[in-house]
Amino acid sequence: MPLLSKKESKLILDPLADNNPITIQVLGICSALAITAELKASVVMAISVLFVLAMGNVVISLMRNIIPSKIRIIVQLVVVATLVIVVDQTLKAFAYELSKTLSVFVGLIITNCIIMGRFEAFALGNGPWRSFLDGIGNALGYGVILIIVGFFRELLGSGTLFGIPVLGDPIAKTGLYAYGYENNGFMIIPPAALIVVGILIWIQRAKNPSLVEEA
Amino acid sequence: MALNTDKNSYTVLFSVIMVSVVGAILAYLATGLKDKITENQRFEKQQNILYAMGVHNNTDESSVNFIPTTEVDQRFSELIKGQYVIQDGEATPQEDAFMIDLKKELDLIKSGRDGKLPLFIGEQDGKTYYIFPMYGKGLWDAIWGYMSVDETLTITGVYFDHKGETPGLGANIKMRFFMDDFIGESIVSETGYTPIEVVKGNNDPLNSDKSDAQVDALAGATITGNGVSAMIKESIRLYEPYFDMVRSLN
Numbered sequence: 048m049p050l051l052s053k054k055e056s057k058l059i060l061d062p063l064a065d066n067n068p069i070t071i072q073v074l075g076i077c078s079a080l081a082i083t084a085e086l087k088a089s090v091v092m093a094i095s096v097l098f099v100l101a102m103g104n105v106v107i108s109l110m111r112n113i114i115p116s117k118i119r120i121i122v123q124l125v126v127v128a129t130l131v132i133v134v135d136q137t138l139k140a141f142a143y144e145l146s147k148t149l150s151v152f153v154g155l156i157i158t159n160c161i162i163m164g165r166f167e168a169f170a171l172g173n174g175p176w177r178s179f180l181d182g183i184g185n186a187l188g189y190g191v192i193l194i195i196v197g198f199f200r201e202l203l204g205s206g207t208l209f210g211i212p213v214l215g216d217p218i219a220k221t222g223l224y225a226y227g228y229e230n231n232g233f234m235i236i237p238p239a240a241l242i243v244v245g246i247l248i249w250i251q252r253a254k255n256p257s258l259v260e261e262a
Numbered sequence: 263m264a265l266n267t268d269k270n271s272y273t274v275l276f277s278v279i280m281v282s283v284v285g286a287i288l289a290y291l292a293t294g295l296k297d298k299i300t301e302n303q304r305f306e307k308q309q310n311i312l313y314a315m316g317v318h319n320n321t322d323e324s325s326v327n328f329i330p331t332t333e334v335d336q337r338f339s340e341l342i343k344g345q346y347v348i349q350d351g352e353a354t355p356q357e358d359a360f361m362i363d364l365k366k367e368l369d370l371i372k373s374g375r376d377g378k379l380p381l382f383i384g385e386q387d388g389k390t391y392y393i394f395p396m397y398g399k400g401l402w403d404a405i406w407g408y409m410s411v412d413e414t415l416t417i418t419g420v421y422f423d424h425k426g427e428t429p430g431l432g433a434n435i436k437m438r439f440f441m442d443d444f445i446g447e448s449i450v451s452e453t454g455y456t457p458i459e460v461v462k463g464n465n466d467p468l469n470s471d472k473s474d475a476q477v478d479a480l481a482g483a484t485i486t487g488n489g490v491s492a493m494i495k496e497s498i499r500l501y502e503p504y505f506d507m508v509r510s511l512n
Binding site for chain 1: 267268272273276277280281284287288291292295298299302305306324325426428429430431481482
């Protein structure tokens with residue numbers, strides 16, 4: 048028997064492509080714009096969201112039959128906020144350097160609409176194992192886009208990847224810069240992320256016309 | 263048995279239990295980890311002060327490498343010969359002056375009361391370094407740092423840090439290419455004190471002119487850059503009487 052049934056692997060694979068939280072559902076855009084100026088920040092954010100979304104989905108799913116429906120949004124908020132604080136405090140105590148890199152993103156996770164969206168749309172109606180897979184899938188779908196956007200913005204905006212110069216030195220005019228190439232300052236400001244995400248949405252829908260919404 | 267989760271009494275009961283459980287978890291976590299977190303912060307401050315003084319493990323031109331936390335306590339007590347607190351114009355020695363919360367003290371000073379200003383004197387290879395802290399506002403949140411000057415008030419090193427500036431933009435104030443630009447600039451000229459300014463378009467991206475009290479700004483991070491300028495200006499203004507004294511000694 049395979050590790051995951053067909054239905055279960057669909058939970059992971061769907062959000063990566065045809066049901067991507069960013070390019071199809073257009074959720075989680077705020078953080079996708081804010082933190083993708085650097086590849087490293089994108090990767091760190093992707094991993095943090097992966098952890099919080101998978102854990103949160105499991106917790107909400109375990110509690111799904113006892114949560115009063117009237118206050119379910121508040122309960123979801125409490126769960127995600129608690130998880131985020133636990134992660135934040137633990138990192139501060141045992142991985143201080145990493146926690147400094149993460150500081151601003153950890154707070155941002157609470158406001159990430161994908162998290163609340165998955166709690167509400169999936170975890171409240173499904174078992175823990177399926178919710179866990181759904182969390183992993185959606186976080187990966189989100190992370191992939193973040194990393195693609197971060198890759199292009201850092202490469203074109205700063206000429207570096209993970210902080211390492213890959214196109215030469217812009218000040219000493221070596222590498223590509225010797226031929227008159229310049230970094231595009233526009234790429235490091237947030238509107239550029241919107242354009243990159245827009246291009247990704249365009250490419251995806253051009254390849255798969257069934258995704259195009261009716262006008 | 264199906265639970266009636268719609269009843270008001272159930273909702274209230276659920277909220278009470280949920281809040282208690284979550285509160286207990288967080289309280290337990292906070293108390294359990296407090297010592298460890300304080301220790302980390304202590305090491306970090308020591309690392310930052312030493313970094314500004316030029317004591318670090320930098321191996322290349324681009325990355326920031328501190329003294330490891332296992333050694334920093336010892337190196338700090340070896341190299342920092344004096345920790346002072348300036349209050350009422352008087353500098354008195356005080357142990358662990360680096361743990362002073364500068365934000366609180368600056369707020370006191372702003373409201374017209376007396377605040378404590380920490381100052382550190384480091385010695386290495388026969389040279390003396392005067393290191394003072396800075397604190398200010400960036401775009402999103404606090405920025406802070408340390409600046410180290412020698413007896414001629416020429417900058418020998420700086421360290422900047424921030425709470426939540428934008429990665430790739432304002433967050434770059436803690437990158438070597440920005441911090442290293444300050445080294446060699448002087449905070450005093452014939453006409454008076456010259457806080458270093460972060461400016462755009464000074465046509466000196468390599469910062470080869472060390473006499474203009476200017477460093478090149480970060481593209482796309484105007485407000486953070488202005489915050490750095492303001493923070494340096496404010497700190498130098500506060501420490502002016504002390505710098506007068508340092509100058510008169512030499």
